[in-house]
Amino acid sequence: MDINTYKAQKAKYYKVLVGLLLLTTLTFVQPHLFLENATFAIQLMIGAVKAWLIVMYYMHLKGETLIGWTVAFAIALVVIFFATVITDVNHFQFKDSSYITEQHASAGEHVQHHEE
Amino acid sequence: MSHEEHGHEYVPEIATARDGKKYEVQGWQGDFYGGKLGFWLFMLTEVMMFGAMFLTLTYYFSLHHDAFIEASSEFSVLLGGTNTVVLLISALTMGLGLLKMRAGDVKGAKLMIYATMILAVVFLAIKGVEWTEDYHEGIFLGLPALQAGNPDSRSFGEILFFGMYFTMTGLHGFHIIIGIGLMIWLLKRINAGKVTTEHHILHFNIALYWDLVHLIWVFVFPYFYMIGAGHGH
Numbered sequence: 182m183d184i185n186t187y188k189a190q191k192a193k194y195y196k197v198l199v200g201l202l203l204l205t206t207l208t209f210v211q212p213h214l215f216l217e218n219a220t221f222a223i224q225l226m227i228g229a230v231k232a233w234l235i236v237m238y239y240m241h242l243k244g245e246t247l248i249g250w251t252v253a254f255a256i257a258l259v260v261i262f263f264a265t266v267i268t269d270v271n272h273f274q275f276k277d278s279s280y281i282t283e284q285h286a287s288a289g290e291h292v293q294h295h296e297e
Numbered sequence: 298m299s300h301e302e303h304g305h306e307y308v309p310e311i312a313t314a315r316d317g318k319k320y321e322v323q324g325w326q327g328d329f330y331g332g333k334l335g336f337w338l339f340m341l342t343e344v345m346m347f348g349a350m351f352l353t354l355t356y357y358f359s360l361h362h363d364a365f366i367e368a369s370s371e372f373s374v375l376l377g378g379t380n381t382v383v384l385l386i387s388a389l390t391m392g393l394g395l396l397k398m399r400a401g402d403v404k405g406a407k408l409m410i411y412a413t414m415i416l417a418v419v420f421l422a423i424k425g426v427e428w429t430e431d432y433h434e435g436i437f438l439g440l441p442a443l444q445a446g447n448p449d450s451r452s453f454g455e456i457l458f459f460g461m462y463f464t465m466t467g468l469h470g471f472h473i474i475i476g477i478g479l480m481i482w483l484l485k486r487i488n489a490g491k492v493t494t495e496h497h498i499l500h501f502n503i504a505l506y507w508d509l510v511h512l513i514w515v516f517v518f519p520y521f522y523m524i525g526a527g528h529g530h
Contacts, residue, residue: 182396182399182400182401184400187396187399187400190396191393191396194389194392194393194396195389198385198386198389201385202382202385205378205381205382205385208381208518208519208523209374209378211523212523212526212527213526213527217527220523220524220526220527221358221524224519224520224523224524225516225519227519228515228516228519231515232512232515232516235388235508235511235512235515236508236512239388239392239508239511240505240508240509247334248333248334248337251334251337251338251341252337252341255341255344255345256344259344259345259348262348262352263348263352266352266356267352267355267356270356
């Protein structure tokens with residue numbers, strides 16, 4: 182690597198750092214300044230932009246065709262997996278017997294209801 | 298300095314055919330791209346593992362929205378935020394180290410790896426302070442507050458939130474420890490002349506690993522610290 186390439190790459194690293202620091206600052210102030218009711222969605226969107234910067238520039242994916250498509254394919258699989266599970270759990274049928282909902286309270290109510 | 302002094306001398310494997318002719322077997326020792334692709338495939342398995350955890354967390358959040366906001370507001374954004382910046386700077390030092398290695402500045406590369414290791418230890422120390430504070434407040438895996446069915450129990454949603462918090466930040470912390478171990482190994486390989494400006498795939502892949510650890514934190518931090526940040530406790 183010649184000295185000019187080194188300097189150009191180093192400058193790019195610092196530019197990305199500034200971008201990431203600005204986005205991190207935005208992460209800190211957003212819940213107190215704007216769109217307070219959509220904090221979760223906004224925070225994830227900021228996270229996605231930060232992730233894009235990290236993957237493209239710090240992980241050198243920019244310009245990588247084969248690895249880029251491999252990663253895109255894997256992320257697409259994760260998204261399909263997410264969408265399938267979310268669709269399924271929207272029609273969750275086992276709330277009374279599951280360990281992720283308040284089964285004791287609802288099961289108790291259920292029993293009481295029958296006793297009545 | 299010759300390649301032999303670096304310990305990179307390549308001794309080809311020779312195969313003998315039935316007719317007695319000798320052929321050199323193709324070697325892949327210098328396959329930088331193959332090494333990179335293989336490591337990306339490993340990292341995608343990590344994405345699947347943490348992805349499943351984030352999916353679980355999102356689903357629990359949809360079931361227990363208010364409890365998650367309430368529990369999140371108890372965390373110190375200052376400590377979590379400091380760790381975010383520490384990891385951010387460590388990603389820079391790791392990247393600059395790789396850049397220096399590729400440019401032939403091996404000493405500078407080693408200094409940057411040392412800097413990254415110090416930042417990693419700082420991250421773990423801050424995380425340790427946080428967990429200790431949580432423990433003294435009665436919030437830790439196994440303590441009564443996080444066990445259902447007793448007078449000190451937190452709400453059901455809060456128990457799920459804190460359970461996921463300790464699981465995910467614990468697994469992430471474990472990755473940080475592994476990262477420090479990898480950096481120690483990398484320094485030993487550099488000192489032994491096995492990782493050089495010409496042969497730096499190990500350095501490249503460990504830098505990728507460190508970026509992945511940073512990337513996971515980019516989502517862990519808002520999920521646990523920020524969703525309740527505007528609600529004050």
